[in-house]
Amino acid sequence: MSILVVGSVALDSVQTPFGKKEEVLGGSATYFSIAASFFDKVNMVAAVGKDFPKKYINIFKNKEIGIDGLSVLKGETFRWKGRYEYDLSHAHTIYTRLNVFRDFHPQIPHSLRGSKFIFLANINPELQYSVLKQVHKPKFVVLDSMNYWIEHKRQALEKILERIDILLLNDAEAREFSGESNLLKAALVALTFGPKAVIIKKGEHGVIYASKKSHFLCPAYLLESIYDPTGAGDTFAGGLIGYLSKACAIDEPSIRKGIIYGSILASFAVEDFSVNRLLEISIGDIRSRYKHFKKLTKF
């Protein structure tokens, strides 16, 4: 099947206790696409400025990521600068410069409007809704959001939740959205807004999946070294949706496998800055970590 992601392509500057990188490739659509590209064809809709380095475009091309929907606009590329403390659990934003992303109104090229697996990365829910109106009969839609939209665009967010398959939130966002501290309760509240399922990302503690029918607990893959958690959530989504698209399946056993693949892709992503580690690995490395994950959790 074919995958469509609408999100950001950015230049990130990141500082962690393990180092510092300036203006490296980042953005939700970037992490998602590279992760999903291990499994199936993925097309991105995003915008960058004239200053966006050619070498990063080449990365997308080498990964056979469709960039027909990547607009190169007058102005500068979206930039984010952040810092992580010793425990790596929270990003402290130093600045966000929206630049060309400020006026980003995603236009889905006609050739991509039949895409079946859609990832609406974390952007204004009104824009996410406009994307859904442009695509024809998608099979599976996953939506990510964040505290800013929960606080400032709650109504628009609620409106789109009725039309999606999976709502992805991290633990803090799930608590804020639901008003519940307990994460199972938070997931159950989120389900009442209409998504078929909710996935709560707990970082190094794994994820909780909840639908009306059942729940699934997935610990995070055990790592000795985490260098940079930036993009882990979008990489997770890329592994999940990439696997489902390749498998042409959206039943729960497939979603569970997809969640494991998502966790594994994320576990690679955090082992280096930017998308560096994702560019080193092969599908064989992913499969081998999947097998190890089975062993790690078997009882």
Next chain:
Amino acid sequence: MSILVVGSVALDSVQTPFGKKEEVLGGSATYFSIAASFFDKVNMVAAVGKDFPKKYINIFKNKEIGIDGLSVLKGETFRWKGRYEYDLSHAHTIYTRLNVFRDFHPQIPHSLRGSKFIFLANINPELQYSVLKQVHKPKFVVLDSMNYWIEHKRQALEKILERIDILLLNDAEAREFSGESNLLKAALVALTFGPKAVIIKKGEHGVIYASKKSHFLCPAYLLESIYDPTGAGDTFAGGLIGYLSKACAIDEPSIRKGIIYGSILASFAVEDFSVNRLLEISIGDIRSRYKHFKKLTKF
């Protein structure tokens, strides 16, 4: 087989966002024994004061917990008072009154010196060592400790680690003991001190098991309502060791199953104050939650 626990029997006063209890049954040996008693015969070695309520003794008797090693001493029973904030993740101690526990020097009755499964609950590691010298050829020894002993009795703690099968620590203790923030690294450092395996308890995020040969990840059972986390770690140990003793097995597949049983017993324990919930459930309830746990984690 037979199980021996050496630890505390206490009167706890606990406040959580969900209520308040005064002078209720608590202590590591209490939680452990009740949990283990679902699987096999367990004997406790502990001390209480003359003020210890008869009704609590009757709870032990009803659970067929061996109390030949429970000394009733002149003076008052060990008391602990604590408070949990909204997220229930940390206990804030209001006071600890050691009372008769101050001079507790565990004497193992001769009839119990052949015990095969030993739980050295969180007491002074010098006393834990003296217990090990009193028992003959135990098959399996699990040791719990805490930040106080890590800081004040490090040498004694290190000495006993060479002689045990599993070291149980929570995440903060594991970080403090090892000097490593990453929990896998922390477990690997702890292993260098000699225990055959390390279990790091992460509360609502489950546990990590690590031996030199392999690792096991176990998420915590999903609960909508947690009332009081007191005793969850000792209850976990009771489920783990109870299962292993009943199964007469200490191979890794059995330890993994035992860890699941431990998590399940702990999930019941936190659903009410003191040992109340543990006194309500049957082995059938435990088995049914085990089956549900399988479903929750299958992929």
